[in-house]
Amino acid sequence: MIHFISKRLKHSLVLLFMASVVCFTLVVSAPGNVAVLIAELRGAVATPGYVEQVEEEIGLNKPLLMRYVDWLGDAVRGDFGISYRTGQDVSADLANRMLVTGILIAGSAVIATLISLALGFLGAFWPYKLPDRVSRGLALLGASTPTFFVGALMIYAFSVTFQLLPSFGFDGPKSWILPWLTIAVLPAAVLSRVVRVGLEEAMTSPFVLTAKSKGLGRTAILFREALPNITPIFINALGTQVGLMTATAIIVEPLFAWQGVGDYFLAGVRFRDFMVVQACLLIFLTFFIVVNLIVDLAVLLTDPRIRRQWS
Amino acid sequence: MSVNRRTFLQGAAGAIGLAVAQGALSKIVYAQGAAGTLRVAIAKPAGNLDPQSHYAIWAIQDLMFEPLVKYGKGGQIEPCLATDWKIEDGGKTLHLTLRQGVTFQDGTKFDAASCKWNLERWMGLDQFSWMNCSKHFQSLEVIDDHNITLHFKEPVLALMQELSYTRPTRFLSPKSVGADGKFKDPVGTGPWRQISADDTQSVFEHHEGYWGQLPSYERLEAKVIPDARSRVAALRAGEIDLIGGFWIAPLTPEEGKQLEGAGFNVVVDPGNVTLVMAFNPDRAEALRDAQVRKAISIGIDRAAISKVLYHGYAKPAGNMFSGALPYAGTQYDAPVRDTAAASALLEKAGWTGSPIRSKDGKPLTLELVVSPDAVPGSRVIAEVIQSEMKEIGIDLVIRSVDHASKHTDMLEQKYDLGFFLTYGAPYDPFGSIVALCLSTFKNDVEGKLVTDPVNLDPLINAATAASGDQIQPTIQKVYDWLRDNDAIAPLVYVPSIWAHSKRLHGFTSPITEYDMPYDNILLDE
Numbered sequence: 001m002i003h004f005i006s007k008r009l010k011h012s013l014v015l016l017f018m019a020s021v022v023c024f025t026l027v028v029s030a031p032g033n034v035a036v037l038i039a040e041l042r043g044a045v046a047t048p049g050y051v052e053q054v055e056e057e058i059g060l061n062k063p064l065l066m067r068y069v070d071w072l073g074d075a076v077r078g079d080f081g082i083s084y085r086t087g088q089d090v091s092a093d094l095a096n097r098m099l100v101t102g103i104l105i106a107g108s109a110v111i112a113t114l115i116s117l118a119l120g121f122l123g124a125f126w127p128y129k130l131p132d133r134v135s136r137g138l139a140l141l142g143a144s145t146p147t148f149f150v151g152a153l154m155i156y157a158f159s160v161t162f163q164l165l166p167s168f169g170f171d172g173p174k175s176w177i178l179p180w181l182t183i184a185v186l187p188a189a190v191l192s193r194v195v196r197v198g199l200e201e202a203m204t205s206p207f208v209l210t211a212k213s214k215g216l217g218r219t220a221i222l223f224r225e226a227l228p229n230i231t232p233i234f235i236n237a238l239g240t241q242v243g244l245m246t247a248t249a250i251i252v253e254p255l256f257a258w259q260g261v262g263d264y265f266l267a268g269v270r271f272r273d274f275m276v277v278q279a280c281l282l283i284f285l286t287f288f289i290v291v292n293l294i295v296d297l298a299v300l301l302t303d304p305r306i307r308r309q310w311s
Numbered sequence: 312m313s314v315n316r317r318t319f320l321q322g323a324a325g326a327i328g329l330a331v332a333q334g335a336l337s338k339i340v341y342a343q344g345a346a347g348t349l350r351v352a353i354a355k356p357a358g359n360l361d362p363q364s365h366y367a368i369w370a371i372q373d374l375m376f377e378p379l380v381k382y383g384k385g386g387q388i389e390p391c392l393a394t395d396w397k398i399e400d401g402g403k404t405l406h407l408t409l410r411q412g413v414t415f416q417d418g419t420k421f422d423a424a425s426c427k428w429n430l431e432r433w434m435g436l437d438q439f440s441w442m443n444c445s446k447h448f449q450s451l452e453v454i455d456d457h458n459i460t461l462h463f464k465e466p467v468l469a470l471m472q473e474l475s476y477t478r479p480t481r482f483l484s485p486k487s488v489g490a491d492g493k494f495k496d497p498v499g500t501g502p503w504r505q506i507s508a509d510d511t512q513s514v515f516e517h518h519e520g521y522w523g524q525l526p527s528y529e530r531l532e533a534k535v536i537p538d539a540r541s542r543v544a545a546l547r548a549g550e551i552d553l554i555g556g557f558w559i560a561p562l563t564p565e566e567g568k569q570l571e572g573a574g575f576n577v578v579v580d581p582g583n584v585t586l587v588m589a590f591n592p593d594r595a596e597a598l599r600d601a602q603v604r605k606a607i608s609i610g611i612d613r614a615a616i617s618k619v620l621y622h623g624y625a626k627p628a629g630n631m632f633s634g635a636l637p638y639a640g641t642q643y644d645a646p647v648r649d650t651a652a653a654s655a656l657l658e659k660a661g662w663t664g665s666p667i668r669s670k671d672g673k674p675l676t677l678e679l680v681v682s683p684d685a686v687p688g689s690r691v692i693a694e695v696i697q698s699e700m701k702e703i704g705i706d707l708v709i710r711s712v713d714h715a716s717k718h719t720d721m722l723e724q725k726y727d728l729g730f731f732l733t734y735g736a737p738y739d740p741f742g743s744i745v746a747l748c749l750s751t752f753k754n755d756v757e758g759k760l761v762t763d764p765v766n767l768d769p770l771i772n773a774a775t776a777a778s779g780d781q782i783q784p785t786i787q788k789v790y791d792w793l794r795d796n797d798a799i800a801p802l803v804y805v806p807s808i809w810a811h812s813k814r815l816h817g818f819t820s821p822i823t824e825y826d827m828p829y830d831n832i833l834l835d836e
Binding site for chain 1: 356441510536538541718
């Protein structure tokens with residue numbers, strides 16, 4: 001087990017280093033000059049040579065390798081520099097925003113899990129009957145509707161028409177419901193199919209026949225026998241979906257005026273704010289790697305076959 | 312637990328009851344939160360409000376910080392923290408009489424000493440030399456508690472206009488800086504004082520010791536909503552009262568029309584910013600011929616763009632500046648589309664053939680660079696113009712770039728045709744004329760709309776050196792030259808669009824896009 005964890009940690013560190021190189025290269029290779037944007041932001045009319053002054057001020061005139069080494073050294077110490085757009089400390093901004101995005105993703109993951117289990121079980125309990133068809137239809141609809149559209153529909157229904165929930169803001173659990181639901185729709189749809197198919201497969205296994213011969217009912221078999229068997233597959237799929245939620249957060253956070261990492265990233269991209277974009281990309285990738293690590297550990301704990309393999 | 316019909320119905324009834332109660336409660340909560348509070352949408356957090364820094368939303372700074380003079384309707388300069396002023400010595404000396412009885416929001420007195428402290432924070436510094444009054448600043452003399460005199464090395468063009476800007480000219484309490492002299496808290500003399508601010512909203516309440524009339528409502532909340540659709544939804548849901556302003560929370564003509572259809576009040580001001588098409592003859596040889604430029608200009612259907620793309624909110628432009636600005640010059644009607652005349656001009660210029668004209672074997676292909684980030688809606692306008700140009704035999708290729716690339720491309724002149732926005736009040740007309748049209752002024756941000764060192768520069772220099780009655784005729788010569796040579800193609804005057812809820816009355820559009828329109832507003836209880 002310890003061997004497994006140390007091996008995975010080593011892989012994660014290599015991945016993180018590669019991710020930092022990719023983040024840096026992607027951002028600096030984009031066309032256009034951020035110094036011009038900063039000069040524009042600082043005054044209606046830039047003075048002669050002011051752009052050059054800005055370039056010097058933010059270190060754009062240094063060689064690329066030196067810029068990368070400087071940036072990585074600071075990032076490792078938790079210093080992501082100063083935002084070109086706001087003049088504020090990126091690390092401090094991120095610290096506040098990570099909690100917001102964390103609540104968004106955690107809440108959405110819980111909702112997606114609950115919905116997917118409910119739909120999956122519904123289908124598995126009455127296979128190829130109306131509840132199964134309905135759950136399959138809902139899954140198809142959820143998987144094929146773009147997130148921004150889901151969000152707009154939610155706002156229109158629950159905020160504009162019925163005025164039940166706030167359309168924007170991060171102001172307590174009531175304001176969290178719509179963003180949670182918006183993000184949860186797509187993963188719930190995907191996971192519900194994982195549950196449904198997994199349960200169907202498990203129900204054809206020999207141990208189910210044994211359970212039936214022992215006199216257990218369908219509900220008991222589904223919960224006690226089949227569910228533990230699909231847990232590793234479900235955790236794997238959930239991990240992937242949680243990782244992808246960071247990308248969805250970039251769309252959903254501005255939609256609901258949540259000042260999270262996704263919103264920060266988008267504002268950074270629009271302004272070519274290198275410091276912000278690099279920091280956010282690194283955080284997204286770190287999150288992805290950490291989630292994968294947790295998923296591997298969780299699978300190890302829930303699947304005795306893998307435990308045996310590493311013991 | 313088994314689910315039977317009875318438990319199912321009980322559960323469903325409970326859920327419906329809960330939803331109804333929640334709805335009623337939320338409506339009460341919204342109503343309570345709204346009383347006496349104006350809730351305005353802002354597209355991004357207010358930012359660092361230091362009047363001498365450049366990060367904040369102008370309109371938020373406008374709530375707290377006041378200038379010496381205000382920019383009024385039609386460019387009229389009105390008293391604010393200065394009650395009287397006198398320009399002498401051919402524009403090289405400015406006497407100012409300061410308003411008495413003014414205090415900053417922290418109780419500090421506004422007088423000649425605090426005025427001097429403020430002006431010396433930016434006047435004469437390199438960083439602010441884009442302003443003439445800073446560039447030519449020589450000295451400041453305190454006459455007494457309420458009179459100061461400013462001396463300049465050279466006459467300052469549009470001096471009083473510059474002193475009305477939002478930054479860096481506005482006044483900060485000398486006590487609101489740290490020991491190192493750096494900005495600490497946003498404390499000005501304005502009618503609103505900041506209570507709290509974070510990334511989600513900025514909250515303001517009355518400055519009770521304000522020298523002027525305070526707004527009738529007690530509180531103003533600027534709510535951060537980055538997404539345009541969400542702002543519209545929030546207004547429709549009754550969670551905010553006001554959206555609009557190019558630099559505050561832009562509202563597109565489509566959104567304005569939607570809100571109008573939904574019964575909201577939409578206020579449209581003709582605006583004082585012009586969308587202008589630039590020609591780059593240095594890159595596209597065809598554009599060196601004035602006939603080709605004229606053909607393009609009259610080949611564009613400005614009325615259709617205004618009616619369809621701006622939903623009738625914009626007015627077609629025939630001039631570089633709208634009549635709402637001072638010294639805007641003689642106002643001509645916008646050119647009417649005339650494909651026959653455009654084709655004839657192209658024929659005369661030697662561009663013949665069909666469907667795409669050519670000359671000496673070269674097709675008449677031009678590249679139009681657009682950036683919807685920098686000029687909202689420009690991509691669609693470009694597509695309309697593309698189809699109109701095709702009708703007169705010009706192959707227009709659209710290249711869409713992001714904000715940063717647009718700046719780089721414009722500076723490096725990597726375009727044949729491009730869109731520019733003039734700066735609008737209070738910077739214009741001189742701001743745009745000098746920065747965008749004078750070849751000797753190095754504008755390292757926008758690039759140039761048009762330059763001609765031989766013919767245009769002397770006219771601009773004469774206009775900027777003129778004073779008093781001489782300004783109008785000299786600047787008219789600049790406009791005449793631009794018009795006679797078809798050097799630019801003004802397209803539309805970009806409208807200022809605002810929408811507000813029914814509980815808000817008396818709203819009027821701000822004079823400039825940099826002001827927050829909080830005056831005159833009355834709120835229903």
